[in-house]
Amino acid sequence: MKAAFCSKFSLIVIVAAAAGLLGGCATSGNPKDPIEGFNRAMFGFNEGLDKVIIKPVATGYETVLPQPIQTGIANFFSNIADLMIGVNNLLQGKPAQAASDAGRVLVNTTVGFLGLIDVASSMGMEKHVEDVGQTFGRWGMTDGAYVVLPFFGPRTARDTIGLAFDVYTDPVGHVDHIPTRNVLLVTRVISDRAELLKADKIIEEAALDKYSYVRDAYLQRRRSLIHDGNPPREQDGSAELENDNTKVAEAGEPAQPSPAQTAMRQ
Amino acid sequence: MKYFALLLAGASLLLPVGAQAQETAPDALVKNVTTEVLEIIRSDKDIKAGNTQRVIDLIEKKVLPHFNFQRMTALAVGKDWRQASPAQQKALTDEFRDLLVRTYSNALTAYKNETVEYRPFKMQPGDTDVTVRTQIHQPGARQPIALDYSLEKQPQGWKVYDVVVAGVSLVTNYRSSFATEIRNGGIDGLIKTLKAKNTSLEASNRK
Numbered sequence: 105m106k107a108a109f110c111s112k113f114s115l116i117v118i119v120a121a122a123a124g125l126l127g128g129c130a131t132s133g134n135p136k137d138p139i140e141g142f143n144r145a146m147f148g149f150n151e152g153l154d155k156v157i158i159k160p161v162a163t164g165y166e167t168v169l170p171q172p173i174q175t176g177i178a179n180f181f182s183n184i185a186d187l188m189i190g191v192n193n194l195l196q197g198k199p200a201q202a203a204s205d206a207g208r209v210l211v212n213t214t215v216g217f218l219g220l221i222d223v224a225s226s227m228g229m230e231k232h233v234e235d236v237g238q239t240f241g242r243w244g245m246t247d248g249a250y251v252v253l254p255f256f257g258p259r260t261a262r263d264t265i266g267l268a269f270d271v272y273t274d275p276v277g278h279v280d281h282i283p284t285r286n287v288l289l290v291t292r293v294i295s296d297r298a299e300l301l302k303a304d305k306i307i308e309e310a311a312l313d314k315y316s317y318v319r320d321a322y323l324q325r326r327r328s329l330i331h332d333g334n335p336p337r338e339q340d341g342s343a344e345l346e347n348d349n350t351k352v353a354e355a356g357e358p359a360q361p362s363p364a365q366t367a368m369r370q
Numbered sequence: 371m372k373y374f375a376l377l378l379a380g381a382s383l384l385l386p387v388g389a390q391a392q393e394t395a396p397d398a399l400v401k402n403v404t405t406e407v408l409e410i411i412r413s414d415k416d417i418k419a420g421n422t423q424r425v426i427d428l429i430e431k432k433v434l435p436h437f438n439f440q441r442m443t444a445l446a447v448g449k450d451w452r453q454a455s456p457a458q459q460k461a462l463t464d465e466f467r468d469l470l471v472r473t474y475s476n477a478l479t480a481y482k483n484e485t486v487e488y489r490p491f492k493m494q495p496g497d498t499d500v501t502v503r504t505q506i507h508q509p510g511a512r513q514p515i516a517l518d519y520s521l522e523k524q525p526q527g528w529k530v531y532d533v534v535v536a537g538v539s540l541v542t543n544y545r546s547s548f549a550t551e552i553r554n555g556g557i558d559g560l561i562k563t564l565k566a567k568n569t570s571l572e573a574s575n576r577k
Binding site for chain 2: 302335
């Protein structure tokens with residue numbers, strides 16, 4: 105089991121390193137995406153994998169299983185995830201949220217039949233979205249280059265490191281009975297994917313270039329998550345008005361790299 | 371903040387006029403329009419049968435008067451907007467509006483059975499730029515999707531200039547692909563690309 109983790113961990117490190125080496129080639133000049141050539145190739149690989157295996161299975165899953173069962177499965181994994189979400193909230197200096205997350209796990213594991221029913225949400229304990237990448241962001245680490253990882257998809261340099269910790273601390277990965285663990289891991293991927301099926305067509309139709317649409321959406325989404333849904337406006341660039349004739353800001357680019365950003369590049 | 375208000379004032383000069391005057395509060399406006407449109411989408415027989423054009427017509431009639439597409443397009447185009455001639459700006463706005471309406475229609479149709487929760491709304495008297503926050507609760511999903519509307523006050527009432535889904539602005543998300551198109555083919559290149567995109571979407575919906 106440990107070996108599986110090590111290999112996953114090292115895969116991420118290797119990809120991050122490879123991404124770093126490839127920096128400088130094939131780019132259309134987006135400062136947040138210095139390794140666009142590599143990323144586009146990886147994006148294509150992930151899209152292919154999704155099209156051939158993951159999406160068809162998720163579609164089948166969604167068609168065959170009654171909605172309440174799908175909800176139960178999604179809730180089950182959501183409850184497990186709440187554990188580390190609570191830890192991350194604590195690390196981010198949000199003890200009230202962390203306590204609420206712990207309360208959610210307690211209530212949902214007991215009254216909610218091992219997490220199958222999300223009783224806590226109906227009791228007003230809100231579900232949060234946190235991970236180690238966000239915790240790093242909260243601590244002031246800038247996101248670094250955008251990277252598309254095989255299987256895992258879009259990340260930033262910071263979120264790639266965060267992901268390594270997320271994978272390592274994932275309770276599902278620590279299930280000792282290997283066949284059970286594998287079934288759980290696969291089911292979770294499918295359940296997660298099934299939730300996104302409706303969004304597929306919308307993205308497909310909305311995007312002029314799916315790659316950059318997904319990239320920019322990911323970067324915006326992460327920024328929003330780090331600030332718990334209220335990102336500061338002035339650094340965003342979306343608030344600055346372009347029909348103004350005196351000053352125009354570049355899309356969300358900080359004027360100077362911060363020390364943390366410089367450190368990440370080394 | 372002061373500077374931002376100044377920018378807003380500058381922007382308001384460029385806005386289209388003509389819509390009827392109304393002074394509905396921004397949160398009430400979002401709620402009324404959402405409720406009305408969702409009710410129609412849920413009950414209309416043609417829409418239930420998959421008639422996309424009917425949804426688009428509905429959006430055009432009920433939703434569009436409350437959107438400021440010129441502002442949206444300017445935000446999406448970014449710094450190149452200034453270089454566009456008035457005719458190009460109009461063409462860009464028209465094409466981008468078509469694309470956004472289509473996206474929005476699709477989203478509404480796909481998520482029509484979800485419940486919308488309106489988050490508490492706070493506004494100071496004299497505010498001219500506000501965000502109305504809603505949450506979409508999906509039956510099978512673990513967490514609701516945040517759907518926020520940015521509105522600005524206009525002489526003709528409050529107008530939406532951005533829609534933010536789960537922290538992602540539907541408008542500024544186009545910025546980098548628009549910039550690439552403009553770099554490769556100029557403003558006219560972007561207009562052409564948008565036109566082609568809309569035409570192909572229309573064709574696939576007709577099938």
